[in-house]
Amino acid sequence: MLPLRDHSPTVLDEFNGFWSRGDDENCPPDHWRDCNNxxxxxxxxxxxxxxxxxxxxxTGPLGNIVRTYNFPQPTGNTVIILTYDGxxxxxxxxxxxxxxxxxxxxxxxxxxxxxVPYAGRGYISPFTSFVVNGLNVEKGLSGQPLYVxxxxxxAAFSAAGAGPGGALTIANGAAGFTDAGFKVxxxxxxxxxxxxxxxxxxxxxxxxxxxxxxxxxxxTGPLHVIxxxxxxxxxxxxxxxNLQGYQLFFIPNGTxxxxxxxxxxxxxxxxxxxxxxxxxxxxxxxxxxAGAVLGxxxxxxxxxxxxxxxxxxxxxxxxxxxxxxxxxxxxxxxNDGNPITNLQELRDVLYPFRRTKTISYVDNGDVPSSxxxxxxxxxxxxxxxxxxxxxxxxxxxxxxxxIATYEGFMLFNGRYMTPELSWKVDNFWRGLDQNNFRxxxxxxxxxxxxxxxxxxxxxxxxxxxxxxxDPKTMRWSKWSFSMSVNTIAxxxxxxxxxxxxxx
Amino acid sequence: xxxxVVNTWFSLDANTGTFRADPILGTCSSAxxxxxxxxxxxxxxxxxVFNQHFCDGVTxxxxxxxxxxxxxxxxxxxxxxGNPAISFFGLPAGFQLTSEVFSIFLRGNLSFGAGGHHxxxxxxxxxxxxxxxxxxxxxxxTYSFSNPDLPFVSALDLLGDGAGWRYDTAPSFFFPSMEAxxxxxxxxxxxxxxxxxxxxxxxxxxxxxxxLDTITGITIVxxxxxxxxGIITSITPTTVKFTMxxxxxxxxxxxxxxxxxGFAPFMLPITIILADPSGLYxxxxxxxxDTLYVDHSTGTxxxxxxxxFIKTGFING
Numbered sequence: 050m051l052p053l054r055d056h057s058p059t060v061l062d063e064f065n066g067f068w069s070r071g072d073d074e075n076c077p078p079d080h081w082r083d084c085n086n087x088x089x090x091x092x093x094x095x096x097x098x099x100x101x102x103x104x105x106x107x108t109g110p111l112g113n114i115v116r117t118y119n120f121p122q123p124t125g126n127t128v129i130i131l132t133y134d135g136x137x138x139x140x141x142x143x144x145x146x147x148x149x150x151x152x153x154x155x156x157x158x159x160x161x162x163x164x165v166p167y168a169g170r171g172y173i174s175p176f177t178s179f180v181v182n183g184l185n186v187e188k189g190l191s192g193q194p195l196y197v198x199x200x201x202x203x204a205a206f207s208a209a210g211a212g213p214g215g216a217l218t219i220a221n222g223a224a225g226f227t228d229a230g231f232k233v234x235x236x237x238x239x240x241x242x243x244x245x246x247x248x249x250x251x252x253x254x255x256x257x258x259x260x261x262x263x264x265x266x267x268x269t270g271p272l273h274v275i276x277x278x279x280x281x282x283x284x285x286x287x288x289x290x291n292l293q294g295y296q297l298f299f300i301p302n303g304t305x306x307x308x309x310x311x312x313x314x315x316x317x318x319x320x321x322x323x324x325x326x327x328x329x330x331x332x333x334x335x336x337x338x339a340g341a342v343l344g345x346x347x348x349x350x351x352x353x354x355x356x357x358x359x360x361x362x363x364x365x366x367x368x369x370x371x372x373x374x375x376x377x378x379x380x381x382x383x384n385d386g387n388p389i390t391n392l393q394e395l396r397d398v399l400y401p402f403r404r405t406k407t408i409s410y411v412d413n414g415d416v417p418s419s420x421x422x423x424x425x426x427x428x429x430x431x432x433x434x435x436x437x438x439x440x441x442x443x444x445x446x447x448x449x450x451x452i453a454t455y456e457g458f459m460l461f462n463g464r465y466m467t468p469e470l471s472w473k474v475d476n477f478w479r480g481l482d483q484n485n486f487r488x489x490x491x492x493x494x495x496x497x498x499x500x501x502x503x504x505x506x507x508x509x510x511x512x513x514x515x516x517x518x519d520p521k522t523m524r525w526s527k528w529s530f531s532m533s534v535n536t537i538a539x540x541x542x543x544x545x546x547x548x549x550x551x552x
Numbered sequence: 553x554x555x556x557v558v559n560t561w562f563s564l565d566a567n568t569g570t571f572r573a574d575p576i577l578g579t580c581s582s583a584x585x586x587x588x589x590x591x592x593x594x595x596x597x598x599x600x601v602f603n604q605h606f607c608d609g610v611t612x613x614x615x616x617x618x619x620x621x622x623x624x625x626x627x628x629x630x631x632x633x634g635n636p637a638i639s640f641f642g643l644p645a646g647f648q649l650t651s652e653v654f655s656i657f658l659r660g661n662l663s664f665g666a667g668g669h670h671x672x673x674x675x676x677x678x679x680x681x682x683x684x685x686x687x688x689x690x691x692x693x694t695y696s697f698s699n700p701d702l703p704f705v706s707a708l709d710l711l712g713d714g715a716g717w718r719y720d721t722a723p724s725f726f727f728p729s730m731e732a733x734x735x736x737x738x739x740x741x742x743x744x745x746x747x748x749x750x751x752x753x754x755x756x757x758x759x760x761x762x763x764l765d766t767i768t769g770i771t772i773v774x775x776x777x778x779x780x781x782g783i784i785t786s787i788t789p790t791t792v793k794f795t796m797x798x799x800x801x802x803x804x805x806x807x808x809x810x811x812x813x814g815f816a817p818f819m820l821p822i823t824i825i826l827a828d829p830s831g832l833y834x835x836x837x838x839x840x841x842d843t844l845y846v847d848h849s850t851g852t853x854x855x856x857x858x859x860x861f862i863k864t865g866f867i868n869g
Binding site for chain 1 (some may be wrong): 758828829831832833838839840845857858859862863864865867
C-alpha cells in the first residue's frame with residue numbers, strides 16, 4: 050500500500066485488550082477503547098470468543114440457575130447448583146451432564162447460598178440479600194439452619210442436632226467392676242456426619258465395685274443417628290444436684306452401634322479409664338444458624354453473617370465442623386456496622402472481610418475466642434463471592450488471593466498489591482454497581498491463564514495473563530451472551546461452566 | 553402485504569439548496585446541480601417545471617445541468633392501500649418495502665437532437681442509463697424504473713435524496729415539465745413469529761439480532777388479534793429483553809407474532825427466544841455459535857455470538 054504524502058502508515062501488530070482508564074484519547078493504539086466477545090489467542094492474537102453449548106443432556110435440565118460451587122468428591126469433581134424461581138431456592142447436585150441429584154434442599158426465599166465441602170460432605174447455608182439503609186446486606190435466612198449434604202444424592206438436613214431427652218434407666222449388671230460410688234450418666238447421639246450431640250437423658254446411679262452397670266430405655270435418635278454413646282462422670286463424693294454440672298466422659302465399650310436398641314448391659318469401667326471428655330458437647334449449638342459466609346480454617350468450619358448477628362464469626366472445633374461452641378467458638382471483631390462478607394484462609398491465617406475492611410486471625414492453639422483480631426486494611430474488603438477460586442478445586446489459589454474490591458480487582462498475599470490488576474480498566478471497574486458487588490464471582494483458570502469475573506451486569510469480564518499477571522501486561526475483554534450470567538465454575542479441570550437465569 | 557404510493561409533494565432543490573427566481577440568466581455557480589433558470593413550483597400533487605435552463609458553472613446558459621427534486625420525511629406523501637397519506641414517521645411498526653417502482657412523466661416540446669441524452673440521477677453516484685428516447689414527445693411520456701433496472705436505490709433514498717433530471721447536451725426546446733413523480737410498490741409489516749408449546753402472562757422473551765436498539769415498541773399479535781405491548785426491560789444492539797403483557801383469555805398455544813416499532817427494516821433476521829434460556833452452559837473451544845435452551849422442554853437453538861467487536865485506540869491521537 051502506498052502511503053499518502055506526509056502520512057506514514059500505522060501498523061497495529063499488538064493487541065493488548067480493553068482499556069478503560071482516563072478518557073478515550075488516553076487509550077494506547079495497541080489497546081481497545083471498547084470491545085465485546087473477543088478472546089485472546091496466544092500472546093498476541095485475538096478472535097471471536099468460543100461459543101457455548103448446553104451442559105446438561107438429560108430430560109428436564111435445570112433452569113433459573115443463580116449459584117454454583119465446585120464440590121470435589123473422592124470419585125471426581127462435581128458441582129452444587131442453586132436454582133431460584135423468585136419464590137423457592139432449590140439445591141441440586143450436578144454429577145455429570147446426565148446425572149443430577151435433587152432437589153437436595155428447598156427453602157423459600159433462598160436466593161443464594163454459601164457452601165464448603167468437607168470430608169466428602171457439603172455444608173450449605175441459605176442466605177439472601179436484605180436492604181439496610183439503602184444498601185444490600187447479605188445474611189442468613191431467618192429461622193434457617195446450616196445444612197449438611199452427604200454427597201450421595203440424599204436430602205440435605207440440618208447440621209448438628211439436639212441431644213437425647215428423657216432419662217436413662219441404670220441398674221447394676223452382672224459381676225464386673227467399677228469404682229464404686231455416685232456418678233452421673235448420660236447418652237450422646239452420634240450422627241452419620243460424625244457429629245456428636247450434647248449429652249442427654251442424664252441420670253444418676255451409685256455403682257458397686259464388683260458389678261458392672263446396665264442401661265435401659267436408651268433413647269433412640271432422629272434419622273441420621275447411627276450410634277449412641279454412654280457417658281459418665283467420675284465418682285462424685287458430694288453431689289450438688291446439678292446434672293449438667295459435672296465433667297462427663299465417654300465410657301470405653303459404652304457404645305451402641307445402632308439407633309434401635311434400647312439397652313446396653315454389663316458395662317464395666319474404672320474412673321481411670323474415663324479419658325475422652327464429652328462435657329464440652331453441652332456448649333455446642335444444637336442448631337447452627339444459617340449465615341451468608343462459610344469458610345474453612347485449620348480444619349475448622351467458620352460461619353458468619355447470620356440473620357441476627359452479622360458481626361460474630363462462629364468457629365467449630367478442629368475436625369468437627371458441626372461442633373461450634375456457644376461459649377468459646379466465637380470471634381468478635383470490632384463491629385463497624387458492616388457485615389462480615391467473606392472468610393478465607395491464606396498461609397495459616399484466617400482473613401475475615403467486610404465490604405471495605407480486612408481483618409486477620411491466627412490460630413494460637415487455644416479456643417477461638419482467645420484469638421486476637423488484627424486489622425489488615427481498613428479501606429479494602431470484598432463481597433460474598435468476591436474472592437476467586439482456582440480451577441475445579443473450589444478453593445483459593447495457594448499463595449495469593451484474587452479479590453474484587455471497590456478499588457479494583459486485586460492480588461492479595463497478606464496485603465493488597467497495588468496497582469490493582471484491573472488498572473487498565475479502572476473506569477470500567479469503578480462504573481460497576483457497588484451495591485450489587487454480591488453478584489461478582491471470580492474463577493481463575495491457570496491452564497488458560499485467564500480470570501473470569503461475573504459482573505453485576507450479568508456479563509463476564511475476562512482477564513488474560515498469558516503475557517504476565519501484572520497490571521501493565523494484563524489483557525482484558527468483555528463477554529456478553531444472549532442470556533444473563535449469574536455464576537461460573539470450572540469443571541473437569543478447565544471447562545468453564547456458566548449458570549444463567551431469566552433475569 | 554399491501555401496496556403503497558408515494559405521491560410527489562416534492563420541492564425543487566439544488567446543491568445550493570435554494571429556489572431561484574424566474575428567470576436568471578448568466579453564469580451560475582460551479583455546482584452541477586444548480587438550477588439557474590426559471591422554475592415553477594406547483595404546490596399540487598405532481599410537479600411541473602417550465603422554461604428550464606441549466607448551467608455548468610462556466611458556460612452561459614443554457615447548458616448541461618441537473619434539476620433535483622426531493623421531499624421532506626415529515627410531508628404527508630405516503631399512502632398505504634389507498635388510505636390518506638401519512639408521513640414517513642407515521643408508518644406503522646414493522647413497515648418494510650418489498651418492491652418499488654419510481655416513475656416520472658415528462659412532458660413538453662423537447663428535443664435533444666442527434667447525440668443528446670438525458671438521464672435520471674438519484675445521487676451523485678447513481679444514475680439511470682440513458683433514457684430510451686432522445687426526444688420527449690409533445691404529448692409527454694412516463695418513464696418508470698424499478699430495481700434491478702437501476703443500481704439499488706431505496707425508497708428512503710428517493711425520499712431523502714430526491715431525484716434529478718440531467719441532460720448531457722442542451723435540448724433545443726426548453727419547455728418541459730416533469731410531472732407525477734411517484735414511487736409505488738408493495739410492502740409488508742416486518743415481524744417475527746414463534747409458535748410456542750405454551751405461553752403465559754409476563755413470560756420473559758429475548759430477541760437476538762442486530763441493530764435491535766432501533767426498536768421502540770413491540771406489539772404482540774395472537775390468533776385472536778392484538779394482545780398488547782411487550783414491556784421492554786433491557787435493550788442493546790444485539791439483545792432485547794421484554795416480558796409478555798397480560799394475556800388474559802388469549803393464553804395458550806398458537807402462533808405469536810411480534811411487530812416492531814422503530815426503524816424495523818434494518819433489523820432482520822431476528823431470533824426469538826421465548827421463555828427460558830436459563831440453564832447450565834459450558835464454553836466449548838472452537839465453537840462458532842452459542843447454543844441456548846429455547847425452553848426446558850423444546851430443545852435448543854443456535855444463535856450468533858452477540859456482536860463481537862473491538863474499537864482500537866485513536867491512531868496518533
